[in-house]
Amino acid sequence: xxxxxxxxxxxxxxLSLTKVVNGxxxxxxxxxxxxxxxxxxxxxxxxxxxxxxxxxxxxxxLRDIHGVPAMAQLTLxxxxxxxxxxxxxxxxxxxFIGMPESLLYCSLHDPVSPCPAGYVTNKSVSVWSVAGRVExxxxxxxxxxxALQPDWFQCLSDGEVSCKEAASIKRVRKSVDRSLLxxxxxxxxxxxxxxxxxxxxxxVIEGGDVMEERLRSARExxxxxxxxxxxxxxxxxxxxxxxxxxLLSSVTAELPEDxxxxxxxxxxxxxxxxxxxxxxxxFESFFPYQVTERGGALTFSFDYQLxxxxxxxxxxxxxxxxxxxxxxxxxxxxxxxxxxxSFEINLKEKMYQEDFNPLVRxxxxxxxxxxxxxxxxxxxxxxxxxxxxxxxxxxxEHYFGFFHSVREALKHDKLAQLKELIHRQAS
Amino acid sequence: xxxxxxxxKMAGVATQASLESAPRIMRLVAECSRSxxxxxxxxxxxxxxATPVFMPVGTQATMKGITTEQLDALGCRICLGNTYHLxxxxxxxxxxxANGLHGFMNWPHNLLxxxxxxxxxxxxxxxxxxxxxxxxxxPYDGSETLLSPEKSVQIQNALGSDIIMQLDDVVSSTVTGPxxxxxxxRSIRWLDRCIAAHQRPDKQNLFAIIQGGLDADLRATCxxxxxxxxxxxxxxxxxxxxxxxxxxxxxxxxxxxxxxxxKPRYLMGVGYATDLVVCVALGCDMFDCVFPTRTARFGSALxxxxxxxxxxxxxxxxxxxxxxxxxxxxxQKHSRAFLHALLHSDNTAALHHLTVHNIAxxxxxxxxxxxxxxxxxxxxxxxxxxxxxYGDPTLCPTWATDALASVGITLG
Numbered sequence: 001x002x003x004x005x006x007x008x009x010x011x012x013x014x015l016s017l018t019k020v021v022n023g024x025x026x027x028x029x030x031x032x033x034x035x036x037x038x039x040x041x042x043x044x045x046x047x048x049x050x051x052x053x054x055x056x057x058x059x060x061x062l063r064d065i066h067g068v069p070a071m072a073q074l075t076l077x078x079x080x081x082x083x084x085x086x087x088x089x090x091x092x093x094x095x096f097i098g099m100p101e102s103l104l105y106c107s108l109h110d111p112v113s114p115c116p117a118g119y120v121t122n123k124s125v126s127v128w129s130v131a132g133r134v135e136x137x138x139x140x141x142x143x144x145x146x147a148l149q150p151d152w153f154q155c156l157s158d159g160e161v162s163c164k165e166a167a168s169i170k171r172v173r174k175s176v177d178r179s180l181l182x183x184x185x186x187x188x189x190x191x192x193x194x195x196x197x198x199x200x201x202x203x204v205i206e207g208g209d210v211m212e213e214r215l216r217s218a219r220e221x222x223x224x225x226x227x228x229x230x231x232x233x234x235x236x237x238x239x240x241x242x243x244x245x246x247l248l249s250s251v252t253a254e255l256p257e258d259x260x261x262x263x264x265x266x267x268x269x270x271x272x273x274x275x276x277x278x279x280x281x282x283f284e285s286f287f288p289y290q291v292t293e294r295g296g297a298l299t300f301s302f303d304y305q306l307x308x309x310x311x312x313x314x315x316x317x318x319x320x321x322x323x324x325x326x327x328x329x330x331x332x333x334x335x336x337x338x339x340x341x342s343f344e345i346n347l348k349e350k351m352y353q354e355d356f357n358p359l360v361r362x363x364x365x366x367x368x369x370x371x372x373x374x375x376x377x378x379x380x381x382x383x384x385x386x387x388x389x390x391x392x393x394x395x396x397e398h399y400f401g402f403f404h405s406v407r408e409a410l411k412h413d414k415l416a417q418l419k420e421l422i423h424r425q426a427s
Numbered sequence: 428x429x430x431x432x433x434x435x436k437m438a439g440v441a442t443q444a445s446l447e448s449a450p451r452i453m454r455l456v457a458e459c460s461r462s463x464x465x466x467x468x469x470x471x472x473x474x475x476x477a478t479p480v481f482m483p484v485g486t487q488a489t490m491k492g493i494t495t496e497q498l499d500a501l502g503c504r505i506c507l508g509n510t511y512h513l514x515x516x517x518x519x520x521x522x523x524x525a526n527g528l529h530g531f532m533n534w535p536h537n538l539l540x541x542x543x544x545x546x547x548x549x550x551x552x553x554x555x556x557x558x559x560x561x562x563x564x565x566p567y568d569g570s571e572t573l574l575s576p577e578k579s580v581q582i583q584n585a586l587g588s589d590i591i592m593q594l595d596d597v598v599s600s601t602v603t604g605p606x607x608x609x610x611x612x613r614s615i616r617w618l619d620r621c622i623a624a625h626q627r628p629d630k631q632n633l634f635a636i637i638q639g640g641l642d643a644d645l646r647a648t649c650x651x652x653x654x655x656x657x658x659x660x661x662x663x664x665x666x667x668x669x670x671x672x673x674x675x676x677x678x679x680x681x682x683x684x685x686x687x688x689x690k691p692r693y694l695m696g697v698g699y700a701t702d703l704v705v706c707v708a709l710g711c712d713m714f715d716c717v718f719p720t721r722t723a724r725f726g727s728a729l730x731x732x733x734x735x736x737x738x739x740x741x742x743x744x745x746x747x748x749x750x751x752x753x754x755x756x757x758x759q760k761h762s763r764a765f766l767h768a769l770l771h772s773d774n775t776a777a778l779h780h781l782t783v784h785n786i787a788x789x790x791x792x793x794x795x796x797x798x799x800x801x802x803x804x805x806x807x808x809x810x811x812x813x814x815x816x817y818g819d820p821t822l823c824p825t826w827a828t829d830a831l832a833s834v835g836i837t838l839g
Contacts, residue, residue, distance in 0.1 A: 051769055385489075
């Protein structure tokens, strides 16, 4: 006799690990989605969207990208305002945005836009949309999720501690308490709704930079029947992550192995690797978008099979470019250029005016197969919309390719080579 | 009115023999038995183009936010670039190094480049016209460029476009007086200078541009003189500015009545649906306009009944596509409600969705016009079109009714 519970159990989302190397988890999450037949690889990333659409991209141009992740990230900050519309629509946000086949994860905030502090209370959290502030109590939050019907959603949580400079222990403790209270209330409401039961709640680990609170948050959240965990409050600049890595290890050690761990606000390839080594499974892909917005093209190599000379050739003189970039960085004081990383080239620079090479030699993306650095430079200089389209296509493909190489490296025990390669390119 | 009119030179290079030797790039496939509408085929270096045709405008070597792959998928086979803009950025030398404009923007089909003449009107405060050429002052750095007929052709030779336009002396259609006559005669002289300067007549088709403003006599003179020059095609210029529609259609009709039948007629700057249909009836084959792509970026979607301003609240919960009959990717995948939401976000994809749709609308319209001419039912098509657009064919604007009547098409 097959028990109903056993059947349900077998249909439920399942994370199976293939291997664990140096703390890095390689595996698959199966039985995902409403139809229970989608699979996701870990470590991996989610497709970044703005108002339910990849930035700059229509269905056609998105489809041209190789390796688009099975799950897309939606943000409540961009979709909360559509509550009424989606309630009337009834068929869920996936169909509304024209992505009925995609898995969907709904986060609270947009990782790119910093959240102003001072808007979380014991009863509500606010998100910031283009039109202004949207305040959500637990019931409003769950009503919105009921209209959205995502596959996963980040639970309502108090993540404000990461917005503030030096939060007091009292404030940190409050962020953990509030988030647990929100979680319990959300779980209760989920039990009362058939629609909401089709979505998986992702519990949020808070606790700022206080080890004791981080551990408490992890242990308590892990007791609840959540589908996965979001590690919140680790975003910042490279120095802040460095100091938080120890916290990260301690947190993931407290979490069950068979549930996915997401992290928000981490995008740089070197930081991604460090987090994977500390038990993180899933990342966002806002980083290639940020690079696009400053007119950059990702060029860092993740081909750990090539020897260093070949890598230099493939990048077509990146070393020289980095020197030039450093020089120019000292001369120019615009905000954009100061954020430029060593993983990219800035196509606005005059040196690319007559460069008829693709963005990255050997790249199979639409932009590199059809256009040149000179052309993209021209589009940037003349402020043409196509610049964003082409750069987004390349940057997404390059970034998804990086995650693929991480999985391959783990599979073939080449993680050390990949690590060395990536960290050599970090500045 | 006493004024000095420089004598018109006879065509510099044309001899009796070469009057027969210029390429006939237009092949007529069908003609409407009532009106002057024609369906044809343009044989150009980068492939055949069915006419009547609407040519989208990609000023700076890009069709705004859509890729050349998307443009090709919509069925576009010819689009525009602009000499003035490309001449400044990135410049003809660079484009030549990139294998011409085709190579630079990776467009496998045909390109038509405007000469820079229109910028004389649009940037009138920054330009000065003399017999030599047009002197432009750059708004970016104050530097000056002289665009002469020779220079314009030289740049266009470097761009390698399939159709190039003469540099014409363009005057706004709202200007009256001796300046209009001066510009008309100067355009003829500049045409001859362009013909003489053209280095690649075998690869690039130089079109003349009929001027003369809204003065029938001046236009007739221009037509008489320019048709003596053996160019592969003629454009009707100086219209589609601020003039009244009543004057507009009369100048178009006058022009088509005096232009040779076996060469294409390109009406510059016309792109509103009603104008396209009427001017096809008047005998025009080619059109260009920034309107469809520009209006897309303001949130306006073109439909058979006019347009939908999708940013408006009325579309917030409208879950149908822009046009259920439209076969474009935007209408296949997205609802008005979603586009409304996207238009109120900061994701540029909203603009691209509408650009795709509006170009599709224009191309589908031209295709339907052409089919109706080939199937000998163009007048019925016109009546249907006007009925859909205005609610009833009799509610069509007066100028359009008059224009259509002048070529034997009655509405209602």
